[in-house]
Amino acid sequence: MTAKIRYGVVGTGMMGVEHLRNIALLPDAEVVAVVDPVATSLGWARDALGAKADAVATFNDVETFAQEASVDAIVVASPNHTHRAVLEPLFGMDAAILCEKPLATTVADARWIVDRAAAHPRPFWTGMEYRFMPPAAAFIEQVHAGRVGALRMLSIREHRFPFLPKVGDWNRFARNTGGTMVEKCCHFFDLMRLIVQSEAVRVYCSGAMDVNHVEERYDGARPDIIDNSFTTVDFANGVRAMLDLSMFADGAEHQEEMTATGDAARLDVLIPPGELVFSPRVGFGQAKRVERTRVAIDPVALAAGSHEGATFFQHRAFAAAVRGDGVVHVTALDGLRAVQIGAAAEISAREHRVVEIAEVADQR
Incomplete structure (x- = not known):
């Protein structure tokens, strides 16, 4: 792994922007790619990234991101009902994944994610900030x-x-x-x-x-x-x-x-x-x-x-898991x-x- 954990963020609406802001607080992390099909959301991401925005790759679809991006960790913050479809190509990448809550909108889709996460060689984390x-x-x-x-x-x-x-x-x-x-x-x-x-x-x-x-x-x-x-x-x-x-x-x-x-x-x-x-x-x-x-x-x-500081502390723990220095606190099964x-x-x-x-x- 590089000196800094290279992050991709999929979904740059309100919660995706919160993730961008908190990743920026980690000393050992950098966002290198963002993904969203909506131009307005990508604009919010650029605003959150500030002066670093020009160095961040932008993708309109997750399939192209999965083929071209080089990342160590991925945050999925796309709309709930898209999680299964978004995760499918991401499971083919050699990257840790933090998927926002709820894990899926149906029990069937959540169980599919659990099965795929169990076979994924890198950490999979369900985003449960309130913990x-x-x-x-x-x-x-x-x-x-x-x-x-x-x-x-x-x-x-x-x-x-x-x-x-x-x-x-x-x-x-x-x-x-x-x-x-x-x-x-x-x-x-x-x-x-x-x-x-x-x-x-x-x-x-x-x-x-x-x-x-x-x-x-x-x-x-x-x-x-x-x-x-x-x-x-x-x-x-x-x-x-x-x-x-x-x-x-x-x-x-x-x-x-x-x-x-x-x-x-x-x-x-x-x-x-x-x-x-x-x-x-x-x-x-x-x-x-x-x-x-x-x-x-x-x-x-x-x-x-907007979560009483929880997003930062979750990201700090997730980064430790990505580096192999900590455990996954919230598994796909928990989700x-x-x-x-x-x-x-x-x-x-x-x-x-x-x-x-x-x-x-x-x-x-």
Whole structure:
């Protein structure tokens, strides 16, 4: 490998540009190629690359990139429904791959990617930035260290802004995204698995599109993506997890909140401001003994993206895996498992019933 890891970025929309900005912060990395069929997106990439843009090769299609580019690592940030088609030629390259979440929009496509990734000689990484938010990482570390005792309940809340406009408005339709419970919530289902350290067995989701996009039409078609939901997930080890999602709560003080409750204590994390709140059990009528700490985030990493600095820390870990100095933290199989839970939640919301993971697990 060269002194610097040579990156290609496929898909230079909003998330692709965030990757470009964070790769630029790595001392041992350089972007040498970008790929996007849309001229506007390539313009955004040039703006993000700044003075280095003229030295970066530009491709309009991934097939030509796969034949001509010389890279050590590839970031796939193309629209969700394109991931399988985009990855097919990339698996023929001698390069590590980071594929943005969700791994695919269907369980069948995600399983195909898992099979191909297993045969790929270089590292394959599913992009799950939320694992790498410093406050979330500190929360997970403390739960795994036993600070709450035996974990019994996990609650995650995201109250945020609506889906942002994307090129071609592809994210307004479940056929392109897998549905909100796959597209957006795969992050949280991945966090659930990571924190609980078990696999999901059943899902119940109550959700609908009640506020956002209801007046929008695209070629006469009305968007069909969930904008609020409650989802309960039962895990094989007996832990229950719950996701509370609202995508019309952009005025909320905390965009994300997570609460782990065990037999000894409760631990909360509030994002932002990155505050950890530890509340041990004290017995009825006894004085509370709440402890509050705040997790600092590097301001440079924070400014380079919209994920509380997580994209930088993920890239730092991915670069270590590319060089052979670190492990793959988020595998293709992790990506598949998150898609399975999301797909089950979408079925549950539409059909108003509990869905066993076994029902979706073997789709091909």
